[in-house]
Amino acid sequence: MLYEIVLIYLLTGALAGFVSGLFGVGGAFTMAPALIIGLPMQGVPDEQVMHLSVGTALAVMATTSAYVAILRYRAGDLQLSLTWRFVPYIIIGAVGGSLFGDFLPGDVLKAIFMGFIVLTIARGIFYKGHEILAGGGDLENVRGFGLWFHGVLTGITGSLLGPGPAIVIGPYLRKRRYSMPMVAATASALAGLLGLSAAAGYVYGGFNEIGLPDFSLGYLYWPAFAGLAIGALAGSPGGVKVSHHIPDVLLHRMFIGYLGLILFVMVVWGR
Secondary structure (H helix, E strand, O other), X not given: OHHHHHHXXXXXXXXXXXXXXXXXXXXXXXXXXXXXXXXXXXXOOHHHHHHHHHHHHHHHHHHHHHHHHHHHHHHOOXXXXXXXXXXXXXXXXXXXXXXXXXXXXXXXXXXXXXXXXHHHHHHHHOOOOOOOOOOOOOHHHOXXXXXXXXXXXXXXXXXXXXXXXXXXXXXXXXXXXXXXXXXXXXXXXXXXXHHHHXXXXXXXXXXXXXXXXOOEEOOEEHHHHHHHHHHHHHHHHHHHXXXXXXXXXXHHHHHHHHHHXXXXXXXXXXX
């Protein structure tokens, strides 16, 4: 049983790292289903599974996304001027959302998690492509209501559900004619910050929780974190490399397909 759980975490981490490098999603969508499956196998009570899953996935997301952001910067995909515009709004949403999430029942959190994936897939199916600007997108239009709304919403949903900024900010930047590699770069940098801020909230929120498994720090479960993080750091460089060899429109469609796969796993095995 122990070997099966370790294998689940390592392989899932490698896949999460690959898709994080490929799409900039942070990998939490990939890791959460594995945790939902693996934690009950380790005897974790059902009412604590979802909170431990999200808290642990967010901590791994912070580590992986920071690494992917460095790789993207070296590849010339990361625009720091664009990234910094979202930072204060992400922090506000992440801290508030993670503290609020401790008061939500696990079943409610799981239902919101799955519903948000459905909404994101629907938006992607009806997405109409925009001409991509060489060397970057339309930075002048990344401001005002759209900037703070998408930033705060990303922080809230990311801390409650685990998705990286690519889920919310991605469509916003695509309309401003940024390429998928540049969207992934921005999302990865912000996901590192989001994961760190939100995971801290889950650690704090779980301090007084009774019955958490050994080797837990609040809602952060260290054994699962270690296995997932090792796999994710190994898989990330491959995703970054592959993303530069796939046409932009095809990469966007692959992203929607990835979300569909995660939804399927959640429906079938996350009951």
